[in-house]
Amino acid sequence: MQPTKKVDSYRFVDGIAKRVLERWAALPGETHVPWTPVASPLSECTVALVSSAGIALQSDQPFDPEIERRDPWFADPSYRVLPRTARTGDVQVGHLHINPAFAQQDLNSVLPVERLDELAELGEIGAAAPSHYSYIGYTLRPERLLRESVPRMVQQLREEHVDVVVLVQV
């Protein structure tokens, strides 16, 4: 085993954001953690991606920033489907808490659609799913996201026979 790295969660955040994130991490958390074992070798699994960056196809309805501007405690709770073939020039970023410039230069920095295809070509995963997903990760009121958006994402994951989901925080 190589020496173990400990990720410094606050290396890239300023003092106020660090104080907020440390506080949130210290709040009482969920005690029940669900578990679905990885049923097959990854080389046989279909893998989908989920990004919390609020990515939408430019041809799709954009995330609505006015929801958060009117009520800053949460963001647009909807989600968008991104086909496996989506590329950097096809998308826009709706998350108001990040610098969108990096994703706009290269979608793979936050939603590695092309890298996942490469792992499929290499045979390291069975397949990339036909669809990936994105929502806005900022919310202090997750109820509508969890009640309205996640079940529909789950339904499409089932329809596309997905086994494994990689969620990418932004």
Place this chain on the structure above:
Amino acid sequence: MGLVQREIEAAGFSTISLSMIPELTASAGAPRIAAIEHPFGMTLGRPGDAAGQLAVLRAALRAMEAMAAPGSVVHLPFEWTSTEKLRLGPPVPPPIARYLVRHPWALPRFLNRTPPVSSS
């Protein structure tokens, strides 16, 4: 991220989060976490760094196969070596930042994640 992840896991999919703030993701009940020390907005790596992005995605998937218990966390060994000064924040402060400047008494609500009842 952790809240969405646990719902997808509970629905019968095996999931892993790539997270810059693993303690926060874990407190939301995430089943598997691959912690990564990258700046916000570049979770997989720098724009154009296809090899770096591939290495991170591959490492997260391989870590997943080795995890045997709910709540597993692996700290990925990637080092952010660039010294380039990056603008990591949004072009304008997010609405909550501007709101809290005008309503400083609401700060405890924000820190405790107890927002006022929604009007929408």
